[in-house]
Amino acid sequence: MDPILDIRNLSIRYQGSAEPAVRNVSFTLGRERLGIVGESGSGKSTVGRAIMRLLDTAELTADKMTFEEVDLLNASERQMLKVRGQRMSMILQDPKFSLNPIQRCGHQIAEAYRTHVRCTKAEARQRAVEMLEQVHIRDPERVYDMYPHEVSGGMGQRVMIAMMLLTSPDLVIADEPTSALDVTIRLQVLRILDGLVRDKGIGLVMISHDLNLVRAFCDRVLIMYAGRLVETLDAKHLDRAQHPYTQGLLAAQPRIGGPRGPLSVLDRQDSWLNAQGEVA
Numbered sequence: 001m002d003p004i005l006d007i008r009n010l011s012i013r014y015q016g017s018a019e020p021a022v023r024n025v026s027f028t029l030g031r032e033r034l035g036i037v038g039e040s041g042s043g044k045s046t047v048g049r050a051i052m053r054l055l056d057t058a059e060l061t062a063d064k065m066t067f068e069e070v071d072l073l074n075a076s077e078r079q080m081l082k083v084r085g086q087r088m089s090m091i092l093q094d095p096k097f098s099l100n101p102i103q104r105c106g107h108q109i110a111e112a113y114r115t116h117v118r119c120t121k122a123e124a125r126q127r128a129v130e131m132l133e134q135v136h137i138r139d140p141e142r143v144y145d146m147y148p149h150e151v152s153g154g155m156g157q158r159v160m161i162a163m164m165l166l167t168s169p170d171l172v173i174a175d176e177p178t179s180a181l182d183v184t185i186r187l188q189v190l191r192i193l194d195g196l197v198r199d200k201g202i203g204l205v206m207i208s209h210d211l212n213l214v215r216a217f218c219d220r221v222l223i224m225y226a227g228r229l230v231e232t233l234d235a236k237h238l239d240r241a242q243h244p245y246t247q248g249l250l251a252a253q254p255r256i257g258g259p260r261g262p263l264s265v266l267d268r269q270d271s272w273l274n275a276q277g278e279v280a
């Protein structure tokens, strides 16, 4: 089956920056959960925003960058408006910044529905309530009428996912979707995302700092370091990592139940990148 995403040699340089934020990154995505892991500033979110074509202030080059039949390098903004929000969606870390603070949660979902589908206000409301049910909100009529500041972080994140599901996207990019949530709520949100991959066959890109989370949740993992893709591994075979950066990340993970001792600290080496700045 053709991949949902096919990216070859993607490089991105922000205007005014001497160094590219992303260099020669290549990967494909099928109907699977793909993790992108790396430290802060390694370029993970830049890759996510590039796929959505949300980088106005950056120069982007690639040999190929396609989403299904859409050529993301050459698509017009008009085409992208149709693709973005309908066939591909993004979930960000904190719903507080994504939801409109002065509109009731359900109203925001209903209005989003009406931008895509011609229908009455009552039909849009009905659809919004159904979406809230789909993300396991127990009392959807009540949550429909709540303002974003009245719902918890986990509930807000589910409202965002409900909004995203309106158009049955094929690709979801989740950028640290659970970092602001406590452990039990995090599991609920992950279960919903997992259901989307299993039941609806979407492709999910999960951007995260958390190697343990990605290891448990994803099928494959891309490891980024200093804008480069240093390694791609099956999540269940992370322990077979060859690159010293990945090995260092794994060694730096605290282990519950293991012997206590000082946590290992990642010691970066210039030799991880060669003189041309490529992965050694």
Ligand SMILES: Nc1ncnc2c1ncn2[C@@H]1O[C@H](COP(=O)(O)OP(=O)(O)OP(=O)(O)O)[C@@H](O)[C@H]1O
Residues within 6 Å of the ligand: 014, 015, 017, 021, 038, 039, 040, 041, 042, 043, 044, 045, 046, 047, 057, 209
């Ligand atoms: N709008 C921007 N303008 C200029 N430089 C930027 C911009 N956004 C990000 N950068 C730079 O690009 C590099 C990659 O940033 P990016 O946010 O993609 O990293 P990240 O791995 O997602 O980090 P984090 O985990 O902290 O979100 C960093 O050096 C960052 O400072």
